[in-house]
Amino acid sequence: MTLLPSVPTPRKLGLVIDLDVCVGCHACVISCKEWNTGGYGAALSDQDPYGADVSGTFLNRIHTFEVVPEGGQVIGEAGEARIVHFPKSCLHCEDAPCVTVCPTGASYKRAEDGIVLVDESKCIGCGLCAWSCAYGAREMDLAAGVMKKCTLCVDRIYNETLKEVDRVPSCVRTCPANARHFGDLADPGSEVSRMVAERGGFDLMPEQGTRPTNKYLPPRARKPLAASAGAAVLAENTDGAKGFFAWLDGMLDRI
Amino acid sequence: MHPAPSIILFTTLSGLGYGLAAVLGLGLLDASGLSVKVAHLAALAMIAGGLLSSTLHLGNPQRAWRALSQWWSSWLSREGVMAILTFVPLTISAWFAVVEGGYQPVAGLVGAAMCGITVYCTAMIYASLRSIQAWNTGFTPLCYLLFAGAGGFLLASVAGYASGAGGTVCAVIAALFVVAAWLAKHQWWTRLRALAPLSTPESATGLGNIGRVRLFERPHINDNYLTREMGFKVARKHALKLSRLAILAGGAMPIVLLIVAIVAGGGAVAVIAAMLAVLLYALGLAVERWLFFAEARHAVMNYYGG
Numbered sequence A: 001m002t003l004l005p006s007v008p009t010p011r012k013l014g015l016v017i018d019l020d021v022c023v024g025c026h027a028c029v030i031s032c033k034e035w036n037t038g039g040y041g042a043a044l045s046d047q048d049p050y051g052a053d054v055s056g057t058f059l060n061r062i063h064t065f066e067v068v069p070e071g072g073q074v075i076g077e078a079g080e081a082r083i084v085h086f087p088k089s090c091l092h093c094e095d096a097p098c099v100t101v102c103p104t105g106a107s108y109k110r111a112e113d114g115i116v117l118v119d120e121s122k123c124i125g126c127g128l129c130a131w132s133c134a135y136g137a138r139e140m141d142l143a144a145g146v147m148k149k150c151t152l153c154v155d156r157i158y159n160e161t162l163k164e165v166d167r168v169p170s171c172v173r174t175c176p177a178n179a180r181h182f183g184d185l186a187d188p189g190s191e192v193s194r195m196v197a198e199r200g201g202f203d204l205m206p207e208q209g210t211r212p213t214n215k216y217l218p219p220r221a222r223k224p225l226a227a228s229a230g231a232a233v234l235a236e237n238t239d240g241a242k243g244f245f246a247w248l249d250g251m252l253d254r255i
Numbered sequence B: 001m002h003p004a005p006s007i008i009l010f011t012t013l014s015g016l017g018y019g020l021a022a023v024l025g026l027g028l029l030d031a032s033g034l035s036v037k038v039a040h041l042a043a044l045a046m047i048a049g050g051l052l053s054s055t056l057h058l059g060n061p062q063r064a065w066r067a068l069s070q071w072w073s074s075w076l077s078r079e080g081v082m083a084i085l086t087f088v089p090l091t092i093s094a095w096f097a098v099v100e101g102g103y104q105p106v107a108g109l110v111g112a113a114m115c116g117i118t119v120y121c122t123a124m125i126y127a128s129l130r131s132i133q134a135w136n137t138g139f140t141p142l143c144y145l146l147f148a149g150a151g152g153f154l155l156a157s158v159a160g161y162a163s164g165a166g167g168t169v170c171a172v173i174a175a176l177f178v179v180a181a182w183l184a185k186h187q188w189w190t191r192l193r194a195l196a197p198l199s200t201p202e203s204a205t206g207l208g209n210i211g212r213v214r215l216f217e218r219p220h221i222n223d224n225y226l227t228r229e230m231g232f233k234v235a236r237k238h239a240l241k242l243s244r245l246a247i248l249a250g251g252a253m254p255i256v257l258l259i260v261a262i263v264a265g266g267g268a269v270a271v272i273a274a275m276l277a278v279l280l281y282a283l284g285l286a287v288e289r290w291l292f293f294a295e296a297r298h299a300v301m302n303y304y305g306g
Helices: A029-035 A128-132 A170-174 A190-199 A225-234 A241-254 B005-025 B034-057 B061-068 B075-098 B107-125 B141-162 B167-192 B201-205 B223-230 B234-264 B269-292 B299-303
Strands: A013-018 A062-067 A081-087 A107-109 A116-118 A136-142 A145-147 A180-184 A216-217 B212-217
Touching: A013 A190, A013 B212, A029 A170, A081 A116, A116 A145, A128 A136, A128 B223, A136 B223, A170 A180, A180 A190, A190 A216, B005 B034, B005 B075, B005 B107, B005 B141, B005 B269, B005 B299, B034 B075, B034 B141, B061 B075, B075 B107, B075 B269, B107 B141, B141 B167, B141 B269, B167 B234, B167 B269, B201 B212, B201 B299, B223 B299, B234 B269
Parallel strands: A013 A216
Antiparallel strands: A013 A180, A062 A081, A062 B212, A107 A116, A136 A145
16 A cells, blocks of 8 residues: 555654764664564675675665865865764655555555555565655665665564564664664654754755654764864973973973 | 666657557548558557566566556556556557458547556656656656657658558648657756756755765765666766757657658658658657656765765
8 A cells, every 4th residue: 555644653663863973883784784684575685795796785874974164175184074974774754755656555654653664575676666765765676676675673673572672773773882763753752852852853855845754963063173273282382381291391302 | 867778668669659549549540541550550569569668677577467556646556557448449449440441439539548648647657756856847748748749640640651641641740749849858958957956965964054065985885776776877978969969860850851751742752751750750769768867867866976
C-alpha cells in the first residue's frame, strides 16, 4: 500500500545526529552493514569485493564537508574553515516521496511508528523510489535486484530477546562518540525532542517538502583561530615568566 | 541522471507507437490500404517493443505484474495500467483495419484518447519528481505529448502517401506538430538553463549559516549505486551542441522533407521524403531523450560534490 498514513503517526521514531560530536570514524557505517546484511531482507551485497573496482550496498554513509565562513580560507591553508563529518541514512520522512511513487506497494510507511520500509517480496527493482529520494537514502542491491534502505533496525528496537540497552539501531549502539541518538520525535518530552529543542535541531533540504523525521544538531560555535593564536606564540616567547622559570630562562640565555 | 539505453528506447519507441496509433484512430487514412494495415501492426509492435524494453532495467522482472496495483498514488503504476488497457481499443482498431479493411470510429477515437493519457502518465513519472528539478515542470508532459503527436503524424504521412490517400493532410499536421514540439522543448531547455538550484550543498547539509559548504571527502573512493545512477556528467559538456543537433535532425530537416512531400503531392518522391523525415525525426528524438536524462541533475549530488 503506497499511500502514506492518512493521519500523523502516533510515534515518530527516528535519529538525532549531532554534527558537533561526530568524529567521522565510520564505525556506524560498518556496524550498520554488519547487522543489516544478516538481518531484515536480502543481504547487503558487494560487487567485485576484492578487486580494484569494489562497490557495495550501504544503508548509512559518512560524508565529510569543509565549511568556509565569510572571509575564511580553505583548510589546506590553515585558515578559518572547519571540517564537519556528516553521517547520512534514511530520514523516515513524513511526506516520503519514495513511498507514493512505488508502483507495486513494496515501499510503505508504518502507521504505528512512521518507519519507512521496503517489502522485498513485492519489490521489482525499478529504482524509481531511489530517484524520488533527494537524500540518496535508497540503494539498489545489485545481487538481489531489490531496493535496500535503513530500517531503523526494526529487527532490534522491538526485539525482546536482546538486552534492553541493545534495543536501539546498530549505528546508535556502536557510535563511540555518542553522536547518534534514537527516540520518539513525536513526544516533546523525549530525550531526542529535548535535544532538538535545546540545540536548534534542523531538517535537511526542507525545500524538498519531505518533512524528515530525523534531525541534525548543528556544530557549536567555535572561537576564531586568531583568538587562540597566543598559545602558539607562547612557545617561542618567555616574557612574563616568574620565579624559578624566570631564573631558568636567564640561566639558559647565558650558557 | 544516467541515460539507460532501455529507458531511452522505451520512451522513444512507445512515444512513436502511441502517436501513430492515435493518428490511425482519428480515421484520417483509408483503412483498406495495405500500408495502413501495416501501420496498425507497426504501432502495436512499437508499443509492445517499448514496454518490453522498459522491463529490461528491472531487478526482478518476474514480479512486474505487481506494478499494476498502486495506480491511486504512483504515476508508474498508472502508466502500466493505461498501457495494458489501451491495447484493447488499439487491438480492436487493428482487427477492423487488417481483417475487415475498415475503420471502427468508437474504438479508434477511444484508443486515440487513451494513447494520449498513457503518454501523459509516462511523462508524469518524470515530471512528478521534485528531487530532479529539470523534469519537475508542466513542460515535460507537454513535450512528451507533442513529440508523440509529431511522430504519429509523420509515420501516418508515410502510410498515407504509400496508400495514395490522406498523405498530405497528415504531412501538413505533422509539420505543425514538429514545430510546436520543438518550440515547447526550446522552452523546456530555456527554463533548465536559467534554473537556480532548489537545493544546494548548504541546504543539503544545513551548514549554510556557518559558511560556504564544499565536499571534502566522499564516503568512499569508488562509485556506488547513487553516483552511477544519478551522477552522470559526460553529456553536459556537449549539451548545447547536442541540443542544436537534435533540433536540426529532428526538427528542421523533417520540416524540409515534409515540404518536399507536400509539394510532390504523392508518388514515390513523397513516400521517400516522408520516410526520411521519420528516420531523421527518430534520430533527433533519441538525442533529445538522451539529453533529457544526461542533463538532469539530481539533488543527491549535493552530497557528492557534483
